[in-house]
Amino acid sequence: MKKSLAIFSALFMLTSAASASPVADRQALMKDIGRSMGVLGPVMKGDKPFEAESVQAALEQLKADAIKMNAETMFPKGSESGDTAASPKIWEDAAGFQADIDHFRTATAAAADAKPQDVDALRVAMKEVGASCGTCHQAFRVKK
Template sequence: MKFRTITLATAALCLCFTAVSAKDAVVEKRETMMKQIGGSMGALAAIAKGTKPFDADAVKTAVSTISTNIKAFPDQFPAGSDADSEAAPAIWTNNADFRAHAAKLGSDADMILAAMPTDAAGVGKAAQTLGANCGACHQTYRLKK
């Protein structure tokens, strides 16, 4: 009887750790995706400001990363993954609008990819467009910690 109780308690504890670990992995994945988007925006800003030389391949890589990540990003918020992150509760209560913000950023990134900037000024305009999308979404859907 004692062995059975210990076994059941151990199994329950393992299941709890697995659930917490899976939740942490979801939060970590979406934070990694957003950091990649932020790094891409930083690369575009450096070219736009002239602190880095214009590099068409770097621009394409940055905008492609933004496009790819933002399209998958809204699916990284399953129910119950709201703790210990900078995600605002509005993501879950107003998910359609959150997804619309992500879709707008994705479509703007795709438009930029279709007509790639050819100089730093063009990269600056692209960064402004993408940055406006980022800012609009962050105002509502990101907690400031």
């Protein structure tokens, strides 16, 4: 019984610690998005061959990551300082920021749901995803 309680307590502490920093949470999510883009980008450029299974997995991961993106929990007031590339504009224009998140969600869902079967179809599916990333990064990310 004591061993079970100790294990439960340790897991609870680890879970709490993992979610203790919105900055770390959003950086981890952005890195995950970057990994998916790292799979898709070289395929779209023609540097890597189109493999439907890996492309679809990356698109599904983008879609899942977009769903996880939450302005209130990942960008709460007070999390604008420290080691972050988040622009103060996020908190000054919360509605605009949320609109960009919504656009990203819609674009990634459409790309994943399109299930592209060749590189040309992937490029079409990713056009709006790329546009949504660029728009948000231009407006709401500090360039380092």
